[in-house]
Amino acid sequence: MRTHLIIFLIGWMLFGCASIDKAQISTDSLWQDQLFEPLANSAAVPTPAKIFALTPAMRRALQTMPRGQHRPLVEFLQQDGQVQYDSRLTRDAAATFASSSGNCMSLVVMTAALAKANGIGYRYQLVQAPPVWDRQGGVYLINGHVNIRLQSGSDDTVFERRGSTVDFLPGNQIRGYQIISLSESQLLARYYNNLAAEALVQRRYQASYQLLKAAHQIDPQFVQLWNTLGVLYRRVGAEAQAERVYRYAIELAPTDVIRANLVNNALHNLALLLSSQNRLQEWQQVHARLELNRLANPYYYFDMGEAAYRGGDYQQALRYYRRALDLAEYRHEFHFGISRAYFRNGQLSLSERHMRQAHKLAPQNEKQRYQLKLAALRSG
Structure with a gap:
């Protein structure tokens, strides 16, 4: 927005x-x-x-x-x-x-x-x-x-x-x-x-x-x-x-x-550029400062959630997805991720709630995909 x-x-x-x-x-x-x-x-x-x-x-x-x-x-x-x-x-x-x-x-x-x-x-x-x-x-x-x-x-x-x-x-x-x-x-x-x-x-x-x-x-x-x-x-x-x-x-x-x-x-x-050029000494000058900034990036937690989900650790995935939502509750893919994790844990009402939110927040070209998943949840 x-x-x-x-x-x-x-x-x-x-x-x-x-x-x-x-x-x-x-x-x-x-x-x-x-x-x-x-x-x-x-x-x-x-x-x-x-x-x-x-x-x-x-x-x-x-x-x-x-x-x-x-x-x-x-x-x-x-x-x-x-x-x-x-x-x-x-x-x-x-x-x-x-x-x-x-x-x-x-x-x-x-x-x-x-x-x-x-x-x-x-x-x-x-x-x-x-x-x-x-x-x-x-x-x-x-x-x-x-x-x-x-x-x-x-x-x-x-x-x-x-x-x-x-x-x-x-x-x-x-x-x-x-x-x-x-x-x-x-x-x-x-x-x-x-x-x-x-x-x-x-x-x-x-x-x-x-x-x-x-x-x-x-x-x-x-x-x-x-x-x-x-x-x-x-x-x-x-x-x-x-x-x-x-x-x-x-x-x-x-x-x-x-x-x-x-x-x-x-x-x-600049860090990405320096790392690609193997300029390690310059990396270290600002590592601590940027590590803190990285943790303010909701996609950091979302990607960790995705990794946990792929590994079958759905409780850990839920924890990471929640952290991502705390930082950016407006992202449809974060609600979709947590919906999948809740579904795997058998928490179907929570799964449907977040799937509805994913559908609401999604751009027009992705709404149909979420509508189909919602229908599958409700029929199951």
């Missing part, structure tokens, strides 16, 4: 790094255009106008609402225009509206497009909540969280007193976390980084590189893109360039939750 992605490669990690002086690095030198062919299709890097463009169907929907009033739009989004959450898809406004599915960034972009066209005030918000984890194609995706707040008036204080927040998460799940307003440029940088991460998973490396450049051009202060760029360089075999980018990212001061995650993930990625 998060929106902007910070990524790092999966692998067994032994860790280390040496420091680098940021003052000695120009960020221009971190870009290596010669490694990537020019894009044949410029549509891979959508313009802001394309991202927020409205379709005739969207305009017809707005005609049913009074202009400048935010509550009818909120009610529409909660009913007829409701978007189903799918963490793997970052869509533009038109595609989100047409499919009624997408991730949090998709929901924010679509809502902003509708609000802007109908004269409704809005602001983008970064919520400094703990990151949400995902894993796709050998890559961890660590997602930050943004939402959008609407208002009917032009007075900024209305946002706090009478505005409405549009978010996949209920208000009680984000209450207490610091909220930071984002400009549209800052939001778009996160949007392009999302697309770059998705392109990287799909092995569309030229598109990923150009999307990261677009993110940097629109918001040079957006630091999360450096980790994505480092992973991309390593994927195309440019290890020296990847190392320079990781070291630059590591030296960025962790002034907030998101930046701290960037630093930690850059350390993980």
Whole structure:
């Protein structure tokens, strides 16, 4: 239910790094255009106008609402225009509206497009909540969280007193976390980084590189893109360039939750690179620090649970799956794992409960698989 992605490669990690002086690095030198062919299709890097463009169907929907009033739009989004959450898809406004599915960034972009066209005030918000984890194609995706707040008036204080927040998460799940307003440029940088991460998973490396450049051009202060760029360089075999980018990212001061995650993930990625090069002394410099960070990764416990399950130790598997759920109760595969373990232990009601939750949380392309397993559980 998060929106902007910070990524790092999966692998067994032994860790280390040496420091680098940021003052000695120009960020221009971190870009290596010669490694990537020019894009044949410029549509891979959508313009802001394309991202927020409205379709005739969207305009017809707005005609049913009074202009400048935010509550009818909120009610529409909660009913007829409701978007189903799918963490793997970052869509533009038109595609989100047409499919009624997408991730949090998709929901924010679509809502902003509708609000802007109908004269409704809005602001983008970064919520400094703990990151949400995902894993796709050998890559961890660590997602930050943004939402959008609407208002009917032009007075900024209305946002706090009478505005409405549009978010996949209920208000009680984000209450207490610091909220930071984002400009549209800052939001778009996160949007392009999302697309770059998705392109990287799909092995569309030229598109990923150009999307990261677009993110940097629109918001040079957006630091999360450096980790994505480092992973991309390593994927195309440019290890020296990847190392320079990781070291630059590591030296960025962790002034907030998101930046701290960037630093930690850059350390993980640099560690993978150093271990592949057998640079043991540098591994040891940060081993203790990163071992603690590794234990905050829910997939560490999930993978241990999977190993225990394959070995037939279902009680141990349950313990590991529970630890994974404690860190990331929103992951459908964790609920599926614990459902299997409960089934093996003969605890059928608990198995069905977690299978139902797996079905609820799964992306659209996996719901049928869980529906079939639920039916088998109930018939058995």
